[in-house]
Amino acid sequence: MTQHVKTEVAGGIMTMTLARPEKKNALSNEMYSAMSEGLERAEKDPAVRVVLFQGDGDSFTSGNDITDFSAQANGSNIGESQAFRFIRNLGKATRPLVAAVQGNAVGVGTTMLLHCDLVFLADTAKLMTPFVNLALVPEAASSWLLPARIGHVRAYAMFALGQPLDAAAALACGLANAVVPAADLRARAWQAAEALTKRPAGSLSHTKALMREMDKIAAQTNRESALFAERLQTGEAREAFAAFAERRKPDFTNLTSD
Numbered sequence: 001m002t003q004h005v006k007t008e009v010a011g012g013i014m015t016m017t018l019a020r021p022e023k024k025n026a027l028s029n030e031m032y033s034a035m036s037e038g039l040e041r042a043e044k045d046p047a048v049r050v051v052l053f054q055g056d057g058d059s060f061t062s063g064n065d066i067t068d069f070s071a072q073a074n075g076s077n078i079g080e081s082q083a084f085r086f087i088r089n090l091g092k093a094t095r096p097l098v099a100a101v102q103g104n105a106v107g108v109g110t111t112m113l114l115h116c117d118l119v120f121l122a123d124t125a126k127l128m129t130p131f132v133n134l135a136l137v138p139e140a141a142s143s144w145l146l147p148a149r150i151g152h153v154r155a156y157a158m159f160a161l162g163q164p165l166d167a168a169a170a171l172a173c174g175l176a177n178a179v180v181p182a183a184d185l186r187a188r189a190w191q192a193a194e195a196l197t198k199r200p201a202g203s204l205s206h207t208k209a210l211m212r213e214m215d216k217i218a219a220q221t222n223r224e225s226a227l228f229a230e231r232l233q234t235g236e237a238r239e240a241f242a243a244f245a246e247r248r249k250p251d252f253t254n255l256t257s258d
């Protein structure tokens, strides 16, 4: 099988590269599993001091693979949800997480950035969390973390209307450290990750823990996940996924709330 997440460790940095550019790095269950394994290894392996996420192609990631959502909505068993495992691991990570983001960062592509400690955006970056357009609810504790970071109304517009944030807007509202030309993105993120490898690892992980309410993140993630799983089974969600497959706009007007 083609490896859609490339994991490499060098110089104290674990780089996880999303490598499914033909699908805009849409995240399959296998990809979530590979990223979860990476995060689990990073917590235990002293050779890993920092984790760096990046994506091949013109998009960081288009988020969860919608064909997997669709399969779940239609009752297929795609195995244990690795997305939840990944999200749980992100929430409790103690190693510094760095992200290099170009182009589209959709759904978890944006919500995972709320768990990263340094975020670099290419000038092409576009952050989107169109959960309601897909008849779903926010995940990865973003229903709490995003409004806390950027304010309720901006977060609501992103969740409910699918309003994107371009790189400059994301920088202005504190979701990123810097916006750089796309050609410089990886070097800039690597440089930052390298600087972290030189800092005392114990001090870094305690500092991170002090800055994040991990219990609250875990509790919110659990609440969201229960609702998310419920929403996946609705007629609204089936309509949203069918519309994506058929490349048309969804029509929710004849559906009552379920």
Ligand code: COA
Pocket (backbone or CB within 6 Å): 022, 023, 024, 026, 027, 059, 062, 063, 064, 065, 066, 067, 104, 106, 107, 108, 130, 131, 134
């Ligand atoms: N799941 C599954 N396949 C996806 C995908 C996703 N999340 N995002 C993109 N793809 C696929 C497309 O179906 C297309 O496949 P095809 O070439 O076999 O037809 C391919 O990737 C390229 O995508 P395309 O839509 O043609 O690229 P684009 O540049 O016009 O648009 C996006 C890029 C990301 C804006 C658009 O693909 C999109 O909105 N994707 C869905 C995002 C989403 O809602 N994710 C879930 C969040 S919870």
